[in-house]
Structures are given as structure tokens and as C-alpha cells.
Amino acid sequence: MTTLSKRGPAAVFLLPALVIYSAIVVLPIAQAAWLSLTEWNGVSAATWVGFANYVEVFQDGVFLKSLVNNVVYILVVMATQIGAGLILAILVSYLQRSRDLVRTLYFIPAVITVVAIAQLFRSIYSYEPVGLLNKVLLGLGLKPVPWLSNYQTALPAVSFVEGWQFIGIYLIIFYSALIAVPKDIVEAAQIDGAVDLKLLFRIKLPYIRNVIGLSLILSLVGALRGFAVPLLLTRGGPGSQTEILATYMYKKAFQSIKLGYGSAVAVIIAVISFAGVILIQRSTRSEED
Amino acid sequence: MKRGLGLTVIVAMALAVAVAAIPLWASGTNESGAQSGPKTITYFTSKPPTDNVVIAIQKVAAAYKAEGHNVDLVVDTAADRPAYVQKLRTLVAGNQMPELFDLDADPYAAQLGSAGKLVDMAQYLKKIGVYDTYIKNAIEYQRLPDGRIFSFPNQFVTEMTWYNVDIFNKYNLKAPKTFDEWLQVCKTLAANGVTPIAIDGMDGWPLMRYIAMVPFRLSGNNYITDLSTGKAKMSDPIGMAGVNFVAQMGKYFQTGFSSTDYTTAKNLFLGGKAAMYEIGTWELTNFISANLPAGLKVDYFYMPTTANAVTKPNEYWAFGGIGIAAAKDKFDAQTEAFTTYLIKHYDAVYLKLQQYPPTKFTISDPSAFDPLFIRVQKDQAQYGDLACKPWDVLLPADVNSTMADNLVALALGKVTPDDFARVIDQSLAQNLKK
Numbered sequence: 069m070t071t072l073s074k075r076g077p078a079a080v081f082l083l084p085a086l087v088i089y090s091a092i093v094v095l096p097i098a099q100a101a102w103l104s105l106t107e108w109n110g111v112s113a114a115t116w117v118g119f120a121n122y123v124e125v126f127q128d129g130v131f132l133k134s135l136v137n138n139v140v141y142i143l144v145v146m147a148t149q150i151g152a153g154l155i156l157a158i159l160v161s162y163l164q165r166s167r168d169l170v171r172t173l174y175f176i177p178a179v180i181t182v183v184a185i186a187q188l189f190r191s192i193y194s195y196e197p198v199g200l201l202n203k204v205l206l207g208l209g210l211k212p213v214p215w216l217s218n219y220q221t222a223l224p225a226v227s228f229v230e231g232w233q234f235i236g237i238y239l240i241i242f243y244s245a246l247i248a249v250p251k252d253i254v255e256a257a258q259i260d261g262a263v264d265l266k267l268l269f270r271i272k273l274p275y276i277r278n279v280i281g282l283s284l285i286l287s288l289v290g291a292l293r294g295f296a297v298p299l300l301l302t303r304g305g306p307g308s309q310t311e312i313l314a315t316y317m318y319k320k321a322f323q324s325i326k327l328g329y330g331s332a333v334a335v336i337i338a339v340i341s342f343a344g345v346i347l348i349q350r351s352t353r354s355e356e357d
Numbered sequence: 358m359k360r361g362l363g364l365t366v367i368v369a370m371a372l373a374v375a376v377a378a379i380p381l382w383a384s385g386t387n388e389s390g391a392q393s394g395p396k397t398i399t400y401f402t403s404k405p406p407t408d409n410v411v412i413a414i415q416k417v418a419a420a421y422k423a424e425g426h427n428v429d430l431v432v433d434t435a436a437d438r439p440a441y442v443q444k445l446r447t448l449v450a451g452n453q454m455p456e457l458f459d460l461d462a463d464p465y466a467a468q469l470g471s472a473g474k475l476v477d478m479a480q481y482l483k484k485i486g487v488y489d490t491y492i493k494n495a496i497e498y499q500r501l502p503d504g505r506i507f508s509f510p511n512q513f514v515t516e517m518t519w520y521n522v523d524i525f526n527k528y529n530l531k532a533p534k535t536f537d538e539w540l541q542v543c544k545t546l547a548a549n550g551v552t553p554i555a556i557d558g559m560d561g562w563p564l565m566r567y568i569a570m571v572p573f574r575l576s577g578n579n580y581i582t583d584l585s586t587g588k589a590k591m592s593d594p595i596g597m598a599g600v601n602f603v604a605q606m607g608k609y610f611q612t613g614f615s616s617t618d619y620t621t622a623k624n625l626f627l628g629g630k631a632a633m634y635e636i637g638t639w640e641l642t643n644f645i646s647a648n649l650p651a652g653l654k655v656d657y658f659y660m661p662t663t664a665n666a667v668t669k670p671n672e673y674w675a676f677g678g679i680g681i682a683a684a685k686d687k688f689d690a691q692t693e694a695f696t697t698y699l700i701k702h703y704d705a706v707y708l709k710l711q712q713y714p715p716t717k718f719t720i721s722d723p724s725a726f727d728p729l730f731i732r733v734q735k736d737q738a739q740y741g742d743l744a745c746k747p748w749d750v751l752l753p754a755d756v757n758s759t760m761a762d763n764l765v766a767l768a769l770g771k772v773t774p775d776d777f778a779r780v781i782d783q784s785l786a787q788n789l790k791k
Contacts, residue, residue, distance in 0.1 A: 195612050302615070
């Protein structure tokens with residue numbers, strides 16, 4: 069105990085992890101930050117342009133549209149993951165049997181590759197050939213919808229996929245928190261006359277509010293890293309309706325061969341994500357206080 | 358505790374930079390020593406493993422090895438063209454170019470060539486005595502605007518619009534000869550509940566075919582050449598003619614086209630769900646009678662024309678396809694020997710697959726080929742002088758990307774032709790000023 073409380077040994081134990089973290093996280097961010105101050109096509113030498121890329125980015129209508137789209141994307145992802153995860157966790161906690169089976173089934177999408185998930189939903193959303201969702205609409209006597217091509221539905225449809233994939237993770241988190249609510253508190257509330265819904269809203273949910281808060285932040289940071297689903301389903305289209313920051317960064321860097329400009333967008337994403345991390349730290353510190 | 362940890366962080370970062378820099382120190386050294394085992398040559402392609410070009414190349418490579426040459430060809434494919442482009446550019450930026458790879462004669466190829474990264478293919482083809490054997494439009498397609506050639510063709514392609522004969526007959530329609538007739542055909546089909554045109558809206562280049570057609574008829578390749586060099590604007594009358602054509606045709610693409618991929622679009626037509634489908638002869642094997650779905654009869658027409666056209670009706674899309682380039686620093690004696698063998702033996706193998714090789718050829722036994730193959734080959738033999746240059750190989754990459762995104766919006770009616778032209782002109786101005 070006294071050994072680990074000393075600075076020297078603590079530093080020695082932390083050093084290997086810090087080296088690896090620096091090499092794979094800090095260094096690429098630093099390289100991207102340097103690249104963002106240049107114009108580079110990946111072939112000839114990079115040309116220093118200072119902050120010109122950033123000036124261009126903030127005047128770029130498509131970038132600003134991507135930023136707004138990203139906010140919508142995050143909101144839909146978070147609502148799906150946290151909302152559905154919490155509701156399902158509550159329902160599972162009331163199940164008398166097969167809880168493990170249900171939890172496992174909901175967790176399966178989280179471990180399936182995103183390419184398979186995207187292909188699955190491409191088929192589900194398909195207009196022609198008629199996909200599952202449109203078959204349901206036709207069965208209900210409604211008109212089919214080109215979910216991924218319609219300007220109004222494309223972004224929510226794409227966002228839902230990312231949200232859906234990780235519902236299982238938040239189901240597990242919330243379920244674990246709900247069953248950890250102390251039984252004596254629950255029994256005391258029941259003695260005072262609290263029944264199911266009151267027990268849920270007045271006792272259990274307030275008790276796990278820290279977990280809900282942390283999950284909100286984790287979901288936010290995860291949604292900020294969204295990329296594969298919109299790229300695979302719509303490539304940011306139709307028009308720029310499903311373009312989010314990460315897909316725009318990718319297009320600028322690798323399709324438009326403007327690696328400096330793409331790096332500027334990447335740095336902006338990193339700054340926004342870093343702000344999310346600060347939020348986590350402040351939230352957990354205020355709880356400790 | 359904080360001071361000690363702060364020092365730890367600094368030391369960690371310094372170590373990380375040092376560790377990360379090791380590959381940079383080592384990159385200047387070449388591998389030395391004799392190589393044991395087979396020489397591995399990588400061919401990186403955007404074509405799927407089932408593509409006839411890939412199959413033919415692999416057959417030639419197998420024959421080369423069977424002759425006693427200790428060379429293994431590894432074919433590395435990408436999921437689709439955009440994924441291929443992204444990976445290639447990453448490999449190039451990381452100094453990891455494969456020995457052979459697909460490369461369009463576009464501004465990126467010009468950059469690679471100017472940086473000394475590519476074998477001068479015109480020189481090489483002349484050196485091995487095959488340059489003059491190529492079909493003119495096949496080899497010319499590989500030529501950059503400044504005259505250099507950095508890739509050799511592996512096919513001769515013409516593009517046409519295939520149509521469902523039964524659907525056309527049902528509504529008394531004929532293959533259109535002009536753009537106005539084409540629009541009228543589409544209008545009739547749409548009015549009768551038939552999807553006129555199947556198109557892959559995900560990949561960008563199919564839509565760019567439509568915007569290129571009218572300007573080609575009105576100016577040959579002059580307009581697109583001027584557009585790509587800043588001498589013309591999208592908002593010029595010829596450009597707007599192309600833009601307006603897409604705005605009109607967009608109404609006749611299948612619903613949901615913007616998220617339809619290449620294979621789904623093809624299957625829409627082959628499944629009888631769309632009346633027309635524009636695609637090139639690399640897909641010819643899908644349309645020969647033996648391979649057509651039961652009950653499907655197809656025919657084709659070439660790019661329609663218009664009044665005041667400066668190009669002839671027998672001039673349309675004809676090119677050498679995406680060529681194959683060679684990395685200069687990996688073009689050692691063994692790679693050169695293999696590439697020479699490949700170029701000289703490939704065409705005969707490719708022809709046997711009922712595909713059109715890029716060199717001049719004659720068919721000694723027509724009965725060995727499907728009648729459709731022979732018919733299209735006769736069309737190719739009567740081809741005119743000028744071939745329509747695809748816009749995506751002339752325009753800067755960023756303009757291509759902007760155009761691909763905005764063409765979808767234009768075809769969907771979400772932007773006006775004037776707004777589309779304004780956005781493209783802005784993109785051209787930004788990208789051509791540097």
C-alpha cells in the first residue's frame with residue numbers, strides 16, 4: 069500500500085499504458101491537427117496554409133448542414149438507446165422467467181458487425197424490391213415509403229439503425245442498476261403504500277439517476293462517433309440529408325483528396341468529443357462532491 | 358503525486374513520438390538480400406472477383422506460373438468503387454502502392470504521374486511493341502489531357518441503354534433516336550405505371566452519364582474539357598442543357614434511386630421492374646439469351662442525338678475502361694516480365710470469355726460467340742471518330758464529389774437547375790483557383 073502511494077512506483081506502473089495511449093490516440097490527433105493546417109493531396113508534399121481550412125470549413129454550407137444533421141442524429145440515437153433500453157430493462161425486471169434469454173437476444177445486435185446490420189436495414193427499408201417495413205405498410209393499407217431516399221425520412225431512418233444496434237447494451241446497464249436497488253428501500257416504500265408505477269417513478273428511477281446520467285453521456289459520445297451506418301446505407305445522401313460530420317470528413321479527405329480540409333473537420337469532431345468528456349468528468353465530480 | 362504524474366505524461370508522450378517515428382527512420386532503407394520463395398505481385402482492383410477482367414488476369418497469371426516463372430499474383434479487390442478509391446489513396450499516401458492497380462486517367466493519375474510514382478505506360482507499351490495494336494478509343498481513353506498515358510486498357514467498352522422489348526411493344530414504343538423522343542418514351546411508360554429507368558444512384562458515375570450526354574452532342578468533348586479547366590461554366594447554355602436534361606429525366610428514375618446500389622439497379626431491369634437500364638458491354642453476358650431470365654427479351658439503343666448536334670449518331674460512349682497502372686518503384690525486372698506477359702496473352706483469354714479486348718481482333722469462328730456479342734462487335738467496328746469522355750475522369754475530385762451529391766438532389770427535384778449550376782460553378786472556382 070505504501071509503495072503504490074509513492075510517486076515513483078505509481079508513475080512506473082502508469083507509463084506503459086500511457087505510452088500506448090499516446091501512440092494510438094494522442095499522436096494521431098496531433099498529426100491530424102498538424103495536417104489541418106496544410107493543404108495535402110496525399111501525393112506531393114503538404115503546403116502550409118495556416119487556419120485557411122478552418123475558415124473555409126465554417127463558411128461551408130454542407131459542413132454546417134452536417135453539423136445540424138449530426139445533432140438530429142445524436143438525439144435520435146440517444147432517444148432510441150436510452151429510451152428503449154430503459155423501458156426494456158424495466159419490463160425485463162418484471163419478467164418472472166427467461167430474463168437471461170431476453171437480455172441475450174437484445175444484446176445480439178451489439179456484437180454483429182455494422183456492415184451486416186446496414187445490409188439488414190437496407191433490405192428492411194427497401195422500396196423496390198419491397199422491404200419488410202413497406203410490406204407492413206402495404207398490409208395496413210398505407211402507401212410504401214422510400215425511407216432512405218425521402219428527404220424527410222432518410223435521416224431519422226439512418227439514425228434509428230445506430231440507436232437500435234446498441235439498445236442491448238443500455239438494457240443490460242439499466243437492468244443491472246434496477247435490480248441493485250436495495251430491497252429494504254423497496255419494502256419500506258411498499259409498506260407505505262407505494263404500488264408498481266409509483267415504486268418505479270418515485271423510488272427506483274430516482275435511485276438509479278446517476279446511472280441514467282452516465283448512460284446519457286456515454287450514448288452521446290458514442291453517437292458523436294457515428295460513421296459506418298450513414299456511410300453504408302446512404303453515403304450521406306440523398307443530397308446531403310444524411311451527411312454527418314464523420315462522413316463529411318471522410319468524403320473530403322478520401323473522395324475529394326483534400327486531406328488537410330478533412331483533417332480540419334476531424335479536429336473539430338475531436339474538440340466536440342473532448343467537450344463531451346469534460347462533461348462526463350464534471351458530472352461525476354459533482355456527484356462525488 | 359501530481360508533479361510525478363505530470364512528468365510521467367511528458368515522458369510517455371516523448372516515448373510515443375519516438376516509437377511512432379521508428380517506421381519513418383526505417384523507411385529510407387530498402388530490403389536487401391536475395392528473395393527466397395515466389396515473387397508476389399499484387400493487383401489491386403475495384404472489380405469484384407467474378408468480373409471477367411479479373412478472371413482473365415488470373416488465368417494468364419496461372420499460365421505464367423505453369424511455364425515455370427516463380428511469380429504469385431495476388432488479386433486484392435474492394436467492395437465497390439468508392440471504397441477502392443479511398444483505399445488506393447490511403448495506400449499511396451502511406452507509400453504502400455501495390456505493383457499493379459486500377460487507375461482512371463483523371464486528375465489524381467496526373468498528380469501521381471507528376472510525382473514520378475507511375476510507369477510511363479505509353480513508353481512501355483511502345484517498347485514491348487503492342488502500342489499500335491490497341492483500338493484507338495481504348496488507348497486514347499487512358500490519355501490524360503496533357504497527353505501522358507499511365508495505364509494500359511484491359512477492355513474495350515461501349516455503353517448503351519438496354520430496354521425491355523415486351524414493355525416497349527405493349528405501349529407501341531420504339532427505341533428513341535433523339536433526347537426528346539426518349540423523354541416522350543419515359544413519359545408514356547410512367548403514365549402507364551411502368552418505371553421507365555433503373556439507375557444506381559449510390560455510386561455517382563451513373564448519374565454523371567446523363568448530365569454528359571446533351572453537352573457531348575452539342576460540343577463533342579470541348580465543353581467538358583473547358584469546364585474542367587475553368588474556361589467554361591456549368592451555367593453556360595451547353596452546361597444548362599445537360600442540367601435540364603437530368604432534371605427532366607430524374608422524374609423517370611425508379612423511386613428510391615438515391616439509395617439503390619449497382620446490383621439492385623441491374624436486377625430491377627433484369628427482373629422486369631424497369632423498362633430501361635443504361636450500362637456498358639462489361640455486363641453483356643447478362644443480356645445474352647442463355648443468361649437472360651426466362652421470358653425477358655431485351656434490345657438496346659445508343660446515346661440519342663439532338664438538333665444542332667456536332668457529333669454523329671455512331672459516336673457515343675466508347676472507351677478502354679478503367680486501365681491498369683504500375684507503381685514505378687516496384688516495377689523491377691520480374692514485375693516487368695510478368696506485366697509484359699500479361700499484356701501479350703490477356704486479350705485472347707478475355708475474348709474467349711465473350712468480352713471485347715482492347716486490341717484489334719478478328720473472330721475466325723462467329724458460331725463460337727453469342728449473336729448479341731457479334732452484333733455489338735459489328736457496331737463497334739462501325740464506330741465514329743470521337744468518344745464521349747466521362748465527366749468524372751476530367752473534373753477535379755472535389756467537384757466530382759459535389760456534383761454526385763447535387764445530381765441526386767437535382768434528379769429528385771429538390772434543387773432547381775439554376776441552383777445546381779451555381780453550386781457546381783462555386784466548387785469549380787474553389788478547386789481550379791489553386
